[in-house]
Amino acid sequence: TVWFVIQTIDGIEDVTSSIIMESTSTNSRKTYTGQVEIDENLLSGNYEVQYYVEDKIRNSGSNVVKVGTKQFKYVSAAENFAPVISDLDMPISVDKEILFSFSVFVADQNGLNDIDSVYYQVTDPSGKLILNSQNISKFPMFDNGNTAANGDETAKDGRYTVFLNYPAAAPSGE
Known part of the structure; x- marks a missing residue:
């Protein structure tokens, strides 16, 4: 065969x-x-x-x-629809140096394969974009089912999750 x-x-x-x-x-x-x-x-x-x-x-x-x-x-004539981000799941407040997770649900009419990446950015209380030590401002979120590494429970379900903690030196704000 x-x-x-x-x-x-x-x-x-x-x-x-x-x-x-x-x-x-x-x-x-x-x-x-x-x-x-x-x-x-x-x-x-x-x-x-x-x-x-x-x-x-x-x-x-x-x-x-x-x-x-x-x-x-x-090469297709199919329409490429923009993804929709919804259902933010994040604590209302967090303490510095304490690990927490947050997630969003991402849907795309063209299917999950059409989603290249999902990321978040952090701003300080004044609205200034925060860069990490490698000058990166876009931090990836994951939909890979790796609960231990990033908190995502189910791979390829459209829910993107990440672990995060704020260092002691991070400015406080809302």
Whole structure:
């Protein structure tokens, strides 16, 4: 059996399920072809076709081999909608040097795969943007299910979470 799947480059989202390829040759050297209709709502972007072969000789489980990949750029007429950020979950007040978490829910009509990153920025009481020691002002939030590292409970559910604490030297304010 020969088949292919199409995925996003990062492998996070399957664009197709397995598409069985048909042999068009009658001799011992076979050529396989397959076709797929791409959903008209699929966004423009970089995708990858992965080709697989299953043999009938080896035991099941070890008889499937990925035999090739091909990356391609897809240009779509689908509309790209802006994501919506909602449901901020954050303590009303926090003490310095105490770890806390906060999260937001992010939804995108084009799917979670359309979200490149979610981040937060911090300002001091006067409204001045705070930079860290590497001059970074955009701090990432996570939707990876890593509760221990960043507090996110469920991967890929649209809720982005992060741990944070304010150092003793941070100015107080509202």
